[in-house]
Amino acid sequence: MDATTRKPTHPGAIIRHDYMEPLNLTVTGLAAHLGISRKHLSQVIHERAGVTSGLALRLARAFNTSPELWLNLQRKCDLWEAERAAPGLETIRPLPQLAGL
Structure with a gap:
């Protein structure tokens, strides 16, 4: 899990x-x-x-810029939110079969 406590900046910001x-x-x-709707851009x-x-x-x-810039910014936000919203995530450990790999 990422130790980042500050929410990443949303690409919309x-x-x-x-x-x-x-x-x-x-x-x-x-x-x-x-070439997109005003409503969609406003939501972003x-x-x-x-x-x-x-x-x-x-x-x-x-x-x-690059498309990767925008997708990476979005990915960071999505993962940050998912880490905080996934119940029981902190109890999951690596599979024993993978120990030592």
């Missing part, structure tokens, strides 16, 4: 703070540029939806 605000982009304008930047593979490709082209 990065889109909002690092791109939209400095570039004076509106949700409507950026959504149109990306307000951290109610995650970045999908398709959106990662669009963001990478628009912001001159």
